[in-house]
Amino acid sequence: MLENSLWLRYNPDKTIREVLARIYEMNEAGLSPEEIGAEVGLKGEELKKAQYKAYRKIRQDKIRFEVRADKVKEERVEEEE
Numbered sequence: 001m002l003e004n005s006l007w008l009r010y011n012p013d014k015t016i017r018e019v020l021a022r023i024y025e026m027n028e029a030g031l032s033p034e035e036i037g038a039e040v041g042l043k044g045e046e047l048k049k050a051q052y053k054a055y056r057k058i059r060q061d062k063i064r065f066e067v068r069a070d071k072v073k074e075e076r077v078e079e080e081e
Helices: 006-009 016-028 031-038 044-080
Strands: none
Touching: 016 031, 016 044, 031 044
């Protein structure tokens, strides 16, 4: 499915995850939107959408991690009892 995606059709040398990770890192480093856009090859609205997706993915990963950590804590408490 991923091989047939539009992203890979137009960007065969980079995965979308790599680009989103770079956008997030550059944003956190304090680079301007113009510098980030020039680096990843996105402009204006495309860059804003990519930034939104990058932060959404990071938030999702953080939530998943917290849920997993809570489950592990609950299991340890249950085992101790």
